[in-house]
Amino acid sequence: MKRGRSESPSSSAPPPSSSRFKSNPEGDSQFLEDDTTRNFARKVADHYSRRTNQTLEEREASPIIHLKKLNNWIKSVLIQLYARPDDAVLDLACGKGGDLIKWDKARIGYYVGIDIAEGSIEDCRTRYNGDADHHQRRKKFSFPSRLLCGDCFEVELDKILEEDAPFDICSCQFAMHYSWTTEARARRALANVSALLRPGGVFIGTMPDANVIIKKLREAEGLEIGNSVYWIRFGEEHSHKKFKSSSPFGIEYVFHLEDAVDCPEWIVPFNIFKSLAEEYDLELVFVKNSHEFVHEYMKKPEFVELMRRLGALGDGSQDQSTLSADEWEAAYLYLSFVLRKRGESDGAQRRGRRKNGKMNLSKDDVLYIDN
Numbered sequence: 001m002k003r004g005r006s007e008s009p010s011s012s013a014p015p016p017s018s019s020r021f022k023s024n025p026e027g028d029s030q031f032l033e034d035d036t037t038r039n040f041a042r043k044v045a046d047h048y049s050r051r052t053n054q055t056l057e058e059r060e061a062s063p064i065i066h067l068k069k070l071n072n073w074i075k076s077v078l079i080q081l082y083a084r085p086d087d088a089v090l091d092l093a094c095g096k097g098g099d100l101i102k103w104d105k106a107r108i109g110y111y112v113g114i115d116i117a118e119g120s121i122e123d124c125r126t127r128y129n130g131d132a133d134h135h136q137r138r139k140k141f142s143f144p145s146r147l148l149c150g151d152c153f154e155v156e157l158d159k160i161l162e163e164d165a166p167f168d169i170c171s172c173q174f175a176m177h178y179s180w181t182t183e184a185r186a187r188r189a190l191a192n193v194s195a196l197l198r199p200g201g202v203f204i205g206t207m208p209d210a211n212v213i214i215k216k217l218r219e220a221e222g223l224e225i226g227n228s229v230y231w232i233r234f235g236e237e238h239s240h241k242k243f244k245s246s247s248p249f250g251i252e253y254v255f256h257l258e259d260a261v262d263c264p265e266w267i268v269p270f271n272i273f274k275s276l277a278e279e280y281d282l283e284l285v286f287v288k289n290s291h292e293f294v295h296e297y298m299k300k301p302e303f304v305e306l307m308r309r310l311g312a313l314g315d316g317s318q319d320q321s322t323l324s325a326d327e328w329e330a331a332y333l334y335l336s337f338v339l340r341k342r343g344e345s346d347g348a349q350r351r352g353r354r355k356n357g358k359m360n361l362s363k364d365d366v367l368y369i370d371n
């Protein structure tokens with residue numbers, strides 16, 4: 001059998017509403033914009049595909065191991081707060097499946113993951129099957145799943161996942177900013193989420209905090225900010241350090257995070273994100289910078305215990321290494337958000353989905369989607 005490739009979707013202009021924004025201040029043609037956007041998406045995909053799975057020893061030796069653990073804690077808290085047993089989950093930009101165990105602990109009923117990077121989806125597949133993590137061989141996951149490889153900010157996912165929808169939760173962790181290259185992509189991303197969530201369903205995510213990045217940039221002498229674990233560099237076109245709210249898309253910078261990321265990213269002004277999401281019936285429940293998030297949820301004993309187990313702040317014993325000041329500053333670059341799809345849930349909507357899921361995924365089971 002050939003590896004699955006989706007028949008349809010060449011993406012059309014995403015709905016709804018005419019734009020309130022100047023889509024391209026330089027007045028480039030739509031063709032050029034599409035082409036550049038694809039190149040950027042490919043660059044991001046190649047970057048993540050190249051990143052191989054680390055062994056447990058390599059992971060523990062990472063200069064940002066505590067930051068990684070802190071980010072895992074934040075994602076675990078979000079999942080524990082919003083996932084319910086038997087939920088159907090859509091994980092946009094799922095990467096190597098680093099959240100599979102978190103979803104398993106929440107006892108979800110169905111998981112669909114999609115990522116643009118072929119290498120990451122392959123790692124996710126082997127991890128789901130229990131073939132990865134030789135050090136940590138684990139029992140099989142208890143939910144059926146389905147994996148897709150494609151650009152989830154470009155294709156009409158609602159058509160591709162029609163039989164699987166509606167989902168109770170959509171998650172997009174550390175990736176939503178890759179949709180902010182153009183207004184069309186940002187809209188497609190939100191249109192996909194909205195079309196696939198049931199009324200009352202939630203959209204949870206994490207992404208860079210544009211307010212923090214821009215504040216730091218303005219405080220810096222040049223166009224670069226950073227410390228020993230990260231740097232962010234803006235191009236000369238941003239030397240005035242002013243960002244017009246009428247052109248909120250395509251504001252690019254290069255992000256380097258030691259042992260993790262090295263690729264172009266895009267500013268997401270949260271107020272624009274929030275009002276665009278509202279156009280797609282997604283209402284803000286909360287947004288919190290990671291520092292605020294940690295302070296707030298570390299007041300709850302169950303999450304303190306989870307933090308201790310994950311070891312982001314050390315395990316509480318003396319001489320135990322902990323998050324460095326530079327890692328804590330890098331954590332400040334991110335925020336978490338929760339949006340809810342307008343409307344009331346209808347219990348009957350739970351029927352008829354998940355039949356595409358499997359308990360073991362072969363290479364042929366991965367659906368490759370062309371833009």
Ligand SMILES: C[S@@+](CC[C@H](N)C(=O)[O-])C[C@H]1O[C@@H](n2cnc3c(N)ncnc32)[C@H](O)[C@@H]1O
Nearest residue numbers: 048093094095098115116117151152173175178
């Ligand atoms: C920082 S990683 C996060 C992975 C995962 N969500 C996690 O938290 O472990 C960002 C991921 O976004 C994916 N990505 C970037 N642009 C994408 C796109 N247009 N469509 C699907 N995935 C995308 C990358 O391939 C990468 O796996």
